[in-house]
Amino acid sequence: MQRKMVLASLATAAALGIAASATAQVYPSRPITMIVPYTAGGPGDVLARTLAERMRASLGQPVIVDNVTGAAGRIGTGRVARAAPDGYTLCACSLSTHVVNGAVYDLNLNYDVLKDFEPLGLIASSPQIIVAKKAMPAKNLKELIAWLKANSDKAVQGTTGIGSTSHLAGVSFQKETGTRFQFVPYRGMAMQDLVAGQIDLMIDQSSNALPQVRSGNIKAYAVTAKTRLALAPDIPTVDEAGLPGFYMSHWNAFWVPKRTPETVIGKLNAAVVDTLADPTVRQRLAELGLEIFPRDQQTPKALGAYQKAEIEKWWPIIKAAGIKAE
Numbered sequence: 001m002q003r004k005m006v007l008a009s010l011a012t013a014a015a016l017g018i019a020a021s022a023t024a025q026v027y028p029s030r031p032i033t034m035i036v037p038y039t040a041g042g043p044g045d046v047l048a049r050t051l052a053e054r055m056r057a058s059l060g061q062p063v064i065v066d067n068v069t070g071a072a073g074r075i076g077t078g079r080v081a082r083a084a085p086d087g088y089t090l091c092a093c094s095l096s097t098h099v100v101n102g103a104v105y106d107l108n109l110n111y112d113v114l115k116d117f118e119p120l121g122l123i124a125s126s127p128q129i130i131v132a133k134k135a136m137p138a139k140n141l142k143e144l145i146a147w148l149k150a151n152s153d154k155a156v157q158g159t160t161g162i163g164s165t166s167h168l169a170g171v172s173f174q175k176e177t178g179t180r181f182q183f184v185p186y187r188g189m190a191m192q193d194l195v196a197g198q199i200d201l202m203i204d205q206s207s208n209a210l211p212q213v214r215s216g217n218i219k220a221y222a223v224t225a226k227t228r229l230a231l232a233p234d235i236p237t238v239d240e241a242g243l244p245g246f247y248m249s250h251w252n253a254f255w256v257p258k259r260t261p262e263t264v265i266g267k268l269n270a271a272v273v274d275t276l277a278d279p280t281v282r283q284r285l286a287e288l289g290l291e292i293f294p295r296d297q298q299t300p301k302a303l304g305a306y307q308k309a310e311i312e313k314w315w316p317i318i319k320a321a322g323i324k325a326e
Contacts, residue, residue, distance in 0.1 A: 027087055027263070027264055027267060028059055028060070028061045028087065028088065028267075029061070030061060030088065031061055031062040031063070031064050031088075032059065032061060032062070032063045032064070032087070032088050032089070032090065033063075033064050033066050033088060033089050033090075034048055034052050034063050034064065034065050034066065034090055034091075034092050035066050035068050035076045035077075035079060035080050035089065035090070035091050035092065036048045036065055036066065036067050036068070036076065036092045037067075037068055037069060037073035037074075037075065037076030037077050037091070037093060037097055038067065038069060038073065038076075039067065039069050040067050043126065043205055043207040043208060043250075043288065043290075044092065044094060044252060045065070045067060046207075046288060047092070047123065047124065047252055047285070047288065047290065048065050048092035049065050050281060050284050050285065051063075051092075051123065051272070051275050051276075051281065052064070052065050054275040054278055054280075054281050055271045055272065055275050058270065058271035058274045058275060059267070059268075059271050065092075072096065072097075072101060072104075072105075072161055072162075072163065072164070072325070073093070073094075073096055073097040073101065074097075074101060074105065074109065074110060074111075076091070077091055077093055077097045077098075077101075077111060078110040078111045080093075080117070080255065080256070080257060081110075081111035081112075081116040081117060081257060081258075082111075082257075083257050084257070085118075085256070085257040085258060085259040085260040085261075086260070086264070087256065087260055087261070087264035087265075087267070087268060089256070089257065090120060090254050090255065090256045090268065091117070091254065091255045091256070092123075092252065092254060093252070093253065093254070093255055094250060094251060094252045094253065095165060095249075095250055095251050095252075095310060095314075096163075096164060096165060096250075097113075098113045098117070098253070098255065098307055099113065099307060099310045099311050099314055099315075100163050100164070100165070100168065100314060100318065101113065101163070102114075102311065102315070103163075103311075103314065103315040103318040103319060103323075104162065104163030104318060104323055104324060104325050105163075105325050106324075108325070113307075113311070114307070114308075114311075115258065116257070116258050117255040117256065117257065117258055118255065118256050118257070118258055118259070118260050118265060118300065119253070119255055119300045119301075119303035119304040119307065120253070120254035120255055120256055120265060120268055120269055120272065120300055120303065121253060121254055121269050121272045121273070121298045121299060121300060121302075121303055122251065122252075122253045122293040122297050122298055122302060122303045122306060123251075123252045123253050123254065123272070123276070123292070123293065123298075124251070124252055124285055124290040124291055124292045124293065125249040125250065125251035125252070125290065125291050125293065126205040126206050126207050126249060126250045126251075126252075126288075126289055126290050126291070127205075127206050127223050127224050127225035127229065127247075127248070127249050127289075127291070128165070128166070128169050128203045128204060128205060128206065128223070128224040128248045128249065128250065129203070129204060129205075129206050129209040129210070129213070129220050129221075129222070129223055129224070129232075129235065130144070130173075130201070130203050130220070130221045130222045130223075130224065130238075131194065131201065131202050131203075131204060131209050131212075131213065131218045131219060131220050131221065132144060132194075132200060132201040132202075132218065132219045132221065133194055133195075133197045133199070133200055133201070133218060133219070134195075134197065134216070134217060134218055134219060135197055136200065136201070136219055138219075138221075140221060140241065140242075141221040141222045141236075141238070141241035141242055141243060142241070142242045144201070144221055145177045145179060145242075145243075148177070148179040148180075148181055148201075149177075149178070149179055151181075152179070152180045152181075153180050153181065153182065154181075154182075155181035155182070155200045155201065156181060156182045156183075156184055156199045156200050156201075157170045157181055157182070157183055157184070157199065157200065157201050157202060157203070158184050158186055158190030158191075158193055158194055158199040158201075158202050159183055159184065159185050159186065159190065159202075160185075160186055160190060160204075161185045161186065161187065162185050162323065162324075162325055163318065163323050163325060164185075165205070165248070165250040166190075166202060166203050166204055166205075167183060167185065167323070168248075168314065168317065168318070168323075169203035169224065169248045170183060170203055171317065171321045171323070172246070172248065172317065173203060173246070176243065176246055177243065181200070181201075184199060190202060190204075191204065191208055191209070191212060191218075194212075194218055195212055195217045195218060203224070203248065205250050205289070206223065206229055206231075206232070206289035207288045207289040207290060210229075210231060210232055210289050213232065213235070214232075220232070220235045221235075221236075221241060222235065222236055222237060222238045222240075222241035222243065223235050223236070223237050223238065224238050224246055224247055224248040224249065225237060225238075225247060225249065226239065226247065229289060230286065231286070231287070231289055232289075251293075251306075253303050253306075253307075254268070254272060255303075256268065265300060269298070269299065269300060272298065273295070273298050276292050276298060277295075
């Protein structure tokens, strides 16, 4: 009797193993949800939709974009953290959700930026552009800095929220230049008020700023990167404009819930890598002012290391500036 029970247990275990293996082999067998914690039509949303459409060809299943907005990305990102770790929910997130929020919200964050996720891969980054209203008298970055010093505490920079990339860039800019100005946080995009001349300056993603620069609605002073943008070669880098080393970029990446199987992560990452190699996708992202990370940085391991390095860089700055969500 005892021998029969042992054999039965072994048979059951084998059956379960075969079933689990079969499940892993057929992944994905249904649509995948890509949660975007940003509003529809914004840079992060457009990027996600561009990749989701192409990833379908690699995965053989639709990748459905779901905009879950609110609370500086915390609601959508928290939903991914609590989702089943089966590969059917992933987060199209960024520096803001997986680095900045960890310091700005601290104990009030409904997820742990490191412990609740598995890294999937780096996608692209968007250098910032230092821009100002059209009526700004300064002709170059050095003159802008001089104007800000002459108008200390009167000038206003618009940001996309407390602790946003644009806010952090402004804090760093003040520190590097010795200037002082007020911050006005917006729930959405502040660009319309800059175009209207109601605020003085912004340090915004190139994908947001370039259309208005090209239209002549605002002035551009420098790109916060080591090289000039291919789409705007006439805008100098911060090194060329007189503020060397002031690099700032808003980057995007994919994460999945913690404990997602490595085999599933491997298949999703392969789809991402395949998608980012597609000439049509690359051209579309370039048109948006986005720079795709090199192939060797598109791995889960590279994203994990990159995220930790960004945390080490930005958390001390955030805490020293006393940036806290209200």
